[in-house]
Amino acid sequence: MGFIWFWLVAVMIVGYVVLDGFDLGVGVLHLFLTRTEAERKATLASIGPVWDGNEVWLLAGGGTLYFAFPLLYASAFSGFYLPLMIVLWLLILRGISLELRNHIEVGVWRSLLDGVFGFASTLLIIFFGAALANVIRGVPLQPDGYFFLPLWTNWLPGPHPGILDWYTVIGGLVALAALTMHGALWLTIKTSSQLGGRAHRIVAPLWILVSALTVVSLIATIIVRPETLNNYFNYPFTFVIPVGVVASLVGVLFLNSKEQPLKAFLCSCLYLFFMLAGACWGLYPTLLPATTGAANDITLTRAISGPHTLAVGLVWWIFGMAMAVGYVVFVYTKFRGKVDLMPGRH
Amino acid sequence: MSSELIHRLHFAFTITFHYLFPQLTMGLGLLIVILKSVALKTGGEEWDRAARFWGRIFAINFVFGVVTGIPMEFEFGTNWARFSALSGGVIGQPLAMEGVFSFFLESAFLGLFLYGEKRISKLMHWFSAVMVFVGSWISGYFIIVTDAWMQHPVAFDRLPNGQFEVLSFWHLLLNPWALLQYAHNMTGAVVTGSFVMAAVGAFYLLEKRREQYGRIFLKVGVIVGVIASILIIFPTGDMHGKYVAHNQPAAMAGMEGLFRTETGAGIVLIGQPNEVTGQIDNPIVVNDMLSLLIYGTTKAEVKGLDQFPQDQWPTALPLLFYAYHIMAGLGTWFVLLMSVSAFLLWRGQLYKAQWVLWALLLSFPLPYIANTAGWMTAELGRQPWLIYGLMRTSDGYSNTVSAGNGLFTLLGFMGLYALLGLLFTVLIYREIEHGPEPKVVEAIPAD
Numbered sequence: 001m002g003f004i005w006f007w008l009v010a011v012m013i014v015g016y017v018v019l020d021g022f023d024l025g026v027g028v029l030h031l032f033l034t035r036t037e038a039e040r041k042a043t044l045a046s047i048g049p050v051w052d053g054n055e056v057w058l059l060a061g062g063g064t065l066y067f068a069f070p071l072l073y074a075s076a077f078s079g080f081y082l083p084l085m086i087v088l089w090l091l092i093l094r095g096i097s098l099e100l101r102n103h104i105e106v107g108v109w110r111s112l113l114d115g116v117f118g119f120a121s122t123l124l125i126i127f128f129g130a131a132l133a134n135v136i137r138g139v140p141l142q143p144d145g146y147f148f149l150p151l152w153t154n155w156l157p158g159p160h161p162g163i164l165d166w167y168t169v170i171g172g173l174v175a176l177a178a179l180t181m182h183g184a185l186w187l188t189i190k191t192s193s194q195l196g197g198r199a200h201r202i203v204a205p206l207w208i209l210v211s212a213l214t215v216v217s218l219i220a221t222i223i224v225r226p227e228t229l230n231n232y233f234n235y236p237f238t239f240v241i242p243v244g245v246v247a248s249l250v251g252v253l254f255l256n257s258k259e260q261p262l263k264a265f266l267c268s269c270l271y272l273f274f275m276l277a278g279a280c281w282g283l284y285p286t287l288l289p290a291t292t293g294a295a296n297d298i299t300l301t302r303a304i305s306g307p308h309t310l311a312v313g314l315v316w317w318i319f320g321m322a323m324a325v326g327y328v329v330f331v332y333t334k335f336r337g338k339v340d341l342m343p344g345r346h
Numbered sequence: 347m348s349s350e351l352i353h354r355l356h357f358a359f360t361i362t363f364h365y366l367f368p369q370l371t372m373g374l375g376l377l378i379v380i381l382k383s384v385a386l387k388t389g390g391e392e393w394d395r396a397a398r399f400w401g402r403i404f405a406i407n408f409v410f411g412v413v414t415g416i417p418m419e420f421e422f423g424t425n426w427a428r429f430s431a432l433s434g435g436v437i438g439q440p441l442a443m444e445g446v447f448s449f450f451l452e453s454a455f456l457g458l459f460l461y462g463e464k465r466i467s468k469l470m471h472w473f474s475a476v477m478v479f480v481g482s483w484i485s486g487y488f489i490i491v492t493d494a495w496m497q498h499p500v501a502f503d504r505l506p507n508g509q510f511e512v513l514s515f516w517h518l519l520l521n522p523w524a525l526l527q528y529a530h531n532m533t534g535a536v537v538t539g540s541f542v543m544a545a546v547g548a549f550y551l552l553e554k555r556r557e558q559y560g561r562i563f564l565k566v567g568v569i570v571g572v573i574a575s576i577l578i579i580f581p582t583g584d585m586h587g588k589y590v591a592h593n594q595p596a597a598m599a600g601m602e603g604l605f606r607t608e609t610g611a612g613i614v615l616i617g618q619p620n621e622v623t624g625q626i627d628n629p630i631v632v633n634d635m636l637s638l639l640i641y642g643t644t645k646a647e648v649k650g651l652d653q654f655p656q657d658q659w660p661t662a663l664p665l666l667f668y669a670y671h672i673m674a675g676l677g678t679w680f681v682l683l684m685s686v687s688a689f690l691l692w693r694g695q696l697y698k699a700q701w702v703l704w705a706l707l708l709s710f711p712l713p714y715i716a717n718t719a720g721w722m723t724a725e726l727g728r729q730p731w732l733i734y735g736l737m738r739t740s741d742g743y744s745n746t747v748s749a750g751n752g753l754f755t756l757l758g759f760m761g762l763y764a765l766l767g768l769l770f771t772v773l774i775y776r777e778i779e780h781g782p783e784p785k786v787v788e789a790i791p792a793d
Contacts (some may be wrong), residue, residue: 070434077423
């Protein structure tokens with residue numbers, strides 16, 4: 001049961017990163033890629049009907065984590081208190097600036113909102129990447145299962161790290177590069193003319209950055225936490241995951257150059273999937289490693305809910321998520337096509 | 347300042363601000379379905395425009411609800427870690443269900459309702475309005491189930507490590523407390539929606555602008571408003587109150603300011619609870635009324651606070667007393683105002699009755715206050731318990747998060763929400779100023 005719920009939560013995190021990832025990436029590109037007001041509108045229209053649905057994956061994933069692994073939820077959320085609160089503020093600013101832009105015609109305010117939207121999107125991606133890196137590196141867990149991390153200490157991933165150190169900053173940068181590329185591919189699909197062309201051309205330089213940072217982050221992970229490799233060596237067929245990372249990256253570049261943006265975007269989704277799956281597999285069955293000794297690790301068996309809770313949860317979860325996937329497919333089908341060729345919002 | 351106090355204020359502040367938005371979302375969701383249904387049935391373009399106008403207001407309100415709602419789920423973990431570690435197996439379920447069953451549905455159909463009117467049939471557009479309404483009401487149910495379990499824990503067992511776990515899915519979902527609270531709370535949301543709609547209608551008529559829309563808003567707002575204002579008191583409020591009196595007698599004693607057990611207890615309409623002397627100062631009392639309301643007879647004995655050890659008294663007694671009395675007092679005003687308005691509407695005189703229009707216009711903030719006061723009554727009444735009878739609030743907050751860190755983020759939220767409140771007011775006012783007439787459409791034919 002624990003094995004199932006570990007991967008169900010992982011699937012929801014992947015769902016969140018793949019879906020909200022492109023609209024966050026579009027947020028990063030929004031200021032740099034557009035030249036005219038019409039192009040800015042098109043950029044935002046490409047994510048307008050879907051961004052809040054994408055954010056639901058974060059809430060649904062968080063809720064699933066909450067009831068399946070209550071101790072992990074309690075420990076991680078209170079320990080990462082400050083960065084999570086900052087993430088909340090950024091999510092608020094981002095959502096509001098996006099919505100406000102539809103209602104305000106004054107140029108100065110629009111520039112301000114564009115700035116806030118881009119700034120919040122960028123910082124959010126860096127925080128999410130750093131958060132994942134924090135989980136991989138481990139945190140100073142006490143025997144009672146709790147910890148509290150300051151934002152930074154000496155920027156070194158030792159026994160008393162901060163949220164930000166050189167390793168987690170690399171994590172943030174990998175996420176920034178990867179999701180910006182993800183967003184560029186989305187814009188290539190969703191917009192035509194010059195904007196789409198610019199998005200298409202920026203993919204290749206971003207791709208070089210993503211590839212370089214991917215390699216750096218893999219090496220850094222092995223240095224900071226060599227135990228990550230144990231599962232791979234114990235089950236060598238799982239090296240298919242890093243192979244998948246490489247293959248999907250190659251696919252992105254190749255298909256983008258062949259003018260097949262949809263397939264290139266799907267390859268980018270696969271890349272994100274393999275990267276996250278690789279991290280999860282490297283951790284399993286630990287959920288949150290301790291820098292204070294393996295005895296303090298929060299493991300699957302330690303954090304898992306009672307058997308009744310999990311059995312009850314599994315029934316409605318499968319049913320509910322099947323419906324949810326149905327809605328997602330439905331919405332994306334209804335809004336397929338290039339946004340700058342669609343009728344405006346009434 | 348103790349960190350327990352900071353964490354309580356943190357949650358209280360953020361949830362109070364948050365709930366200003368969903369109550370309108372849920373109320374308007376129903377009213378928009380009514381507007382769309384009339385439009386679909388009669389083919390009246392005015393009703394369609396009215397629906398689009400309220401759809402725009404709904405959209406702004408919805409986004410503010412979403413962005414202020416995300417922190418609530420997080421705060422269970424960040425600020426209430428010890429509570430979450432023990433109870434996550436139970437209350438994590440309805441919270442996750444809200445995301446899985448409601449938010450996906452709601453966001454999918456809201457996108458379609460707002461952006462897709464030109465791409466789908468009229469019937470499909472009506473259907474998306476219905477689904478948005480259903481989604482928001484399902485969402486409300488899961489939150490009520492979460493709260494109801496803390497108020498009245500059912501269907502649980504304790505594991506050897508102290509964690510709570512669910513024994514029966516259906517008993518958790520059909521907690522009697524949840525059913526009563528849901529009926530009362532959703533009626534409250536409809537009261538808010540109908541007062542807001544009626545107030546905008548009154549504003550247009552008093553301005554002598556867009557009077558055809560003013561009449562539509564008033565008609566729908568007042569008809570729905572009078573029904574909801576009555577239902578909020580009877581039967582939903584009455585039944586919920588009795589259930590509280592039976593299951594949380596200390597909370598009921600605090601709400602009524604009943605320090606001493608009395609047979610034939612009177613109801614205090616106005617007064618100031620004095621915890622030092624153990625009495626109500628300057629009371630205005632209706633004799634025997636409390637016994638009658640709870641037990642149906644004027645002779646019944648009602649338990650006062652003297653029946654409970656002081657460490658089980660609601661911790662913020664005067665605030666609980668005021669919150670309850672503000673809610674009940676405003677509820678009475680809603681019935682009066684809406685009954686008069688409905689009578690005048692029936693006689694065909696409402697649209698010219700200046701003083702009633704003024705009263706409707708100025709009353710729109712009151713349901714917000716009443717709903718907030720109602721929630722304060724429920725949550726302050728539950729104190730000192732976090733899970734009634736099982737876990738104290740002082741055992742549930744995150745003790746690894748210091749008061750200093752908690753205050754830092756509380757102040758951050760206060761600043762940010764002050765800004766949001768300002769923006770919201772400006773945005774809504776602009777929509778009302780702009781009115782339901784169609785905007786200049788920049789449409790290029792699809793596909």
